[in-house]
């Protein structure tokens with residue numbers, strides 16, 4: 140074989156292997172792609188303004204920030220960038236916290252340090268001896284790190300770096316991921332592979348993935364992580380596991396990420412050998428105090444505990460005739476000496492309570508307003524049932540002014556198509572955050588409750604149930620990365636528009652081409668309404684199949700807990716459909732402010748998107764567009780399918796803007812999404828049609844199968860269950 144032919148073969152082999160390796164890396168790199176900037180004008184403009192990097196200080200955080208700058212700039216500008224400890228040359232990129240800045244640099248700063256908090260940052264164009272430089276600073280090294288990621292975001296999204304004067308700071312203190320990860324490596328409601336935490340190899344083996352996890356979270360300002368499931372195993376609190384937790388805490392610390400753990404309320408019995416876990420029992424109190432000391436000895440900046448108590452069978456203070464205040468305050472006292480907090484979940488409901496499930500958490504917690512210790516914050520789901528494709532905001536947000544309340548969103552898509560459906564969740568999060576509670580008149584939105592501004596609470600927080608696993612793309616679906624990313628951006632600034640976030644993410648992850656961004660951003664923004672339409676339109680909710688929650692199950696009616704049965708929620712009968720939560724029904728509307736109750740109570744003023752959440756209406760009820768309820772419902776289901784098909788048409792035209800691997804991944808996943816949207820439409824309409832007795836209206840496709848077929852489907856190994 141002659142040499143040139145041999146080289147040709149080698150080249151072909153490389154090209155065959157290289158793309159999938161590169162794309163696998165691209166999938167892995169999330170929004171920190173740092174790909175070479177294609178626009179030469181923009182690239183050369185950046186080149187002319189960034190000569191070298193001048194780090195001030197050498198803490199682990201400053202080292203991480205410097206390394207990120209080098210990695211980012213060398214990727215984006217396709218050139219190595221050196222460090223230099225001087226400003227004799229123009230266009231130095233100077234990074235350091237306030238205490239590291241000399242007088243000459245400080246002269247360039249006016250009041251910026253007064254308007255940022257400990258995690259805030261400043262990015263500013265400055266002059267030193269008539270030479271221009273760029274300064275990235277903050278009160279702390281973490282602030283500098285956040286400034287570095289946001290400076291790199293400017294380059295990644297091709298924004299100007301002329302005359303920069305940026306100051307920014309997080310509006311919420313605790314910005315945290317709840318990992319429902321089990322110690323056996325499975326993830327409850329996880330659809331992206333196994334748990335990242337390799338408990339077997341920790342503490343010695345620190346996977347690069349832990350560092351990349353920390354980088355990704357720091358890049359969006361997430362500063363906390365709860366490593367384990369809220370359906371907790373007490374074992375996490377044993378020395379054997381705390382040693383492993385400590386290793387992760389050490390890995391995350393330079394990136395400003397604190398570790399928290401879920402505390403199983405019965406741990407004093409299960410791993411402490413006590414006879415009780417009664418929060419009034421002195422031995423139990425001492426046990427938790429000792430446990431806290433043990434943890435803080437290992438992890439001085441341990442964040443605290445997240446607790447699911449007396450909910451879905453989890454142990455709690457009520458097992459001992461005590462209440463949530465007793466339980467939370469006992470744990471709060473244990474961690475208080477170390478600055479720790481207790482996040483106590485309000486996700487409670489009981490199979491023995493005949494009241495509307497949507498009312499139970501409010502009824503149980505509102506009477507305790509103001510009774511929790513000051514280092515307790517209640518973690519409340521966005522809606523009163525359970526992370527449905529759409530829920531009115533949880534009434535607790537408007538009803539407990541004396542208690543810090545933090546939001547719990549679900550980033551993993553338990554009720555939103557797992558990791559097969561493209562659903563841009565920051566749109567859902569924004570809808571809840573912007574909801575008006577009327578707590579102190581019009582305009583007292585949920586966001587003002589959770590950022591502490593309305594009731595002047597010191598501790599503020601927002602949690603997202605993580606969608607992360609050890610899949611190469613971290614989240615199972617390339618676009619599910621946008622949900623992790625978007626949650627982080629909204630946690631930092633809950634007033635941020637989800638459209639702005641989508642655009643940033645697209646530019647950083649895929650391309651700055653306008654012909655790509657515009658249509659794909661619209662696709663993302665529409666995807667949230669699409670899934671509501673093809674799963675639970677007009678306020679329907681909780682009609683998924685049992686256990687795994689994969690696919691429709693509106694017919695399910697035989698489960699032991701009535702409030703686990705979909706029929707409990709849609710209440711379809713020959714007269715109509717929907718759950719009457721108005722004053723003529725369960726009166727759940729009374730848990731909202733009077734102004735809102737009035738709006739929800741009245742079908743004429745109730746938003747149609749929440750209609751069947753609050754009302755049971757006749758199949759012939761006239762919707763605002765003149766359609767009967769039956770026709771309107773059927774047309775909504777069809778609209779959802781049409782919206783997915785439109786998403787496919789959009790995506791099919793994007794082939795040339797990104798790598799083939801991710802392009803094909805999304806195409807295949809959209810095929811699943813369309814198939815499953817039809818499945819939801821057909822199964823639900825065939826089932827409800829038994830009650831309405833009406834034909835499908837014009838425009839709605841005939842079902843693909845019979846109702847019996849859909850009811851026969853079983854998925855014993857559906858993921859995440």
Ligand code: GCW
Pocket residue numbers: 319327328369370447451486525526553
């Ligand atoms: O949505 C439900 C899930 C459970 C979860 C529970 C909770 C961790 O089906 O898997 O348990 O909510 O939020 O505690």
